[in-house]
Amino acid sequence: NAGVTQTPKFRVLKTGQSMTLLCAQDMNHEYMYWYRQDPGMGLRLIHYSVGEGTTAKGEVPDGYNVSRLKKQNFLLGLESAAPSQTSVYFCASSWDRGPITDTQYFGPGTRLTVL
Amino acid sequence: DAKTTQPNSMESNEEEPVHLPCNHSTISGTDYIHWYRQLPSQGPEYVIHGLTSNVNNRMASLAIAEDRKSSTLILHRATLRDAAVYYCILRRNTGNQFYFGTGTSLTVIP
Numbered sequence: 001n002a003g004v005t006q007t008p009k010f011r012v013l014k015t016g017q018s019m020t021l022l023c024a025q026d027m028n029h030e031y032m033y034w035y036r037q038d039p040g041m042g043l044r045l046i047h048y049s050v051g052e053g054t055t056a057k058g059e060v061p062d063g064y065n066v067s068r069l070k071k072q073n074f075l076l077g078l079e080s081a082a083p084s085q086t087s088v089y090f091c092a093s094s095w096d097r098g099p100i101t102d103t104q105y106f107g108p109g110t111r112l113t114v115l
Numbered sequence: 116d117a118k119t120t121q122p123n124s125m126e127s128n129e130e131e132p133v134h135l136p137c138n139h140s141t142i143s144g145t146d147y148i149h150w151y152r153q154l155p156s157q158g159p160e161y162v163i164h165g166l167t168s169n170v171n172n173r174m175a176s177l178a179i180a181e182d183r184k185s186s187t188l189i190l191h192r193a194t195l196r197d198a199a200v201y202y203c204i205l206r207r208n209t210g211n212q213f214y215f216g217t218g219t220s221l222t223v224i225p
Contacts, residue, residue, distance in 0.1 A: 004158075035215075042202060042215030043159065059214075090158045102206075104151075104213065106158030 002026055004107035006091050012113045013081045021076040021110050023091030031094045032074035033058075033104065034066060036087040043090060049074055081114045088112070119203045124220040127193045135188040135219050137203030142183050147206040149213070150177065150188050152199040159202065159215075162188065198223045 007022040023032065030051050035043040045058030049068040063085060065077045074093075078085060088111050092104040120138040127133040139148065149164040163170055163177045165186075170177040176189040190197055202218040 040217070042217050043213075044215070045213065092158070103161045103164075104159075106160065109156075109158055 004091055004093055004105050006089075006107040006110050008110060009108070010111045012115065013078075014115050015082060017081050018077070018079050019081065019112075020078075021089055021091075021112075023074045023076070023093075023107060024072055025074075025091075025093040025105070026072065027093060027105065028071070029093035029095055029105070030071075031096060031102065032068065033092040033094075034064070034074065034076045035090045035092065036060065036085075037090060037109075038087050046076065046089075081112075083114045086112060086114045118214065119205060119216050121201075121203055121216065121219045123217070124222065126222045126224060127190075128224050129195060130192050133190040133193045133197070133221065135190075135201050135203075135221065136185065137187070138185045139203070139205055140184045142205055143207075145207070148177065148179060148183075148186050149204040149206050150175070151202045151204065151215070152197075153202070153218070154196075154199045162201070164206070193221075193223045195223050195225065197221065 004025045033048040034046040037043045044060050046064050047058050047066040049055045052071045055066045067075045088109045090109050091107040094102040094104045147164055147166050150162040151159040152162050153159040163172050163175050165177045178187045200218040200220050202215045204213050
């Protein structure tokens, strides 16, 4: 049981390049999330998904797109990377949205640098 | 959304108890209090959560004030592996978002 995995672990992009971050979970969770964490700050929610084929915006969605074509995968795309998107990106998943049972399980993170 | 206030940093000696405070004066009646921690270079991990009553699990205890405007995460016996950033989060009964804030960085001194 791998839990939540993220690919790649590190990436360096030039301004204007595009890339996709992949998140996979093997816990059959309905809900998946993408966060970013800037130095010295807490995590901020970018986008989330409440099930296969559905996505929604979080706190800081601009400049990112997401897709959830399969229940176990949640993709985060940067169409035209900017230096302001340099950050560590975390994916998480949970069973459901109820406050009692929605413990979120996090991946190890992807460190992205945009030059 | 309701926000939380935590000290930026705290220190504790190894094998001593640690009390990590959190203020959430704007908490509403249905908000759950969640605690997560983030070890260096890792993603956050769940620690404990509660609504009104104090809660215990194998990792920690959560003491919630009677008026629910503050709570305290208690690590009964700090180890070096407990050095992490601890986040206190309010979880609305509706909506689907966690607001992590900046957390408390705990240093454990051998």
